[in-house]
Amino acid sequence: MLTLYGQVMSRAQRTLWLLEELEIPFEHVKTNQNAGESRTAEFLAINPNGHVPALKDGDDILWETIAINWHIANKHGAGSLWPSDPMQQAQVMQWSLWMTNELEGLLVDYLRHAMVYPEDKRDPAKVEAAIAAYPLAMKVLDDYLQGREYLVGDSFTLADLNVASMMGLVDVYKQFDNSAFPTATAWLEKMLARPARAKALART
Ligand SMILES: N[C@@H](CCC(=O)N[C@@H](CS)C(=O)NCC(=O)O)C(=O)O
Incomplete structure (x- = not known):
C-alpha cells in the first residue's frame, strides 16, 4: 500500500x-x-x-x-506514462529536471513574494527577477513544442505531468505574459485539462 x-x-x-x-x-x-x-x-x-x-x-x-x-x-x-525506450526515459528525466532547475525556482519565488507572503516579508526584487527569467524558460519550451503534441514521444508522459503541474499550481503561469508563447500555452492548457488532474485538485 x-x-x-x-x-x-x-x-x-x-x-x-x-x-x-x-x-x-x-x-x-x-x-x-x-x-x-x-x-x-x-x-x-x-x-x-x-x-x-x-x-x-x-x-x-x-x-x-x-x-x-x-x-x-x-x-x-511502464509503457505509458513511463516510456519503455531508454532514450525516452532519459528525456522524461531531462524535462523533469529542467522544470526543477529552470522554472520551479522562479515560479516559487513569484508565488511567495507576489502572492503568499505577508506584505512585510515580500521582496519586490524577487518578483522582478522572476518576471525577467520566465520568458527565457518559456521560449525553450515553446520552441521545443513546435510541431509536437507532447514533450516526449507522441503520448502523454510523466514529463508533461511534472512540467505542467508546477506551472498549473494555483495557475501561477497566468500571472505572466504568455502572449509570445502560444504553442507552450496551448500545450499547458491541454495538459491541465486532464480529468486526473481535476480529481487530484478535488483532494482538498
Ligand atoms: N525539492 C523538494 C521540495 C519540497 C518542498 O520544498 N516542499 C514545500 C511545499 S511545496 C514544503 O514542504 N515547505 C514547507 C517547509 O519546508 O517547511 C521536492 O520536490 O519534493
Missing part, C-alpha cells in the same frame, strides 16, 4: 495527479506544510528535510517529488 504525505496545495499535487492518472489506490495524509505539520518530530522521521511530499511504499520511504514520481511511474506506468 502507498501512503502519500502532503496536502494538495503543495508539490504533493504532482504526485496526486500521477496517482490519479494511473488509478492507483493509496492513503492520503494531508500534511499541511503551512501549519507546521511537515516540521513535527513524527513527520521529520519520515522526511528529515521537513518538506512535503513524502511517500511510503510498504517499508520504504521516498522524498523529493521527482524521485517519488519516477518510482511510481516506473513501477505502475
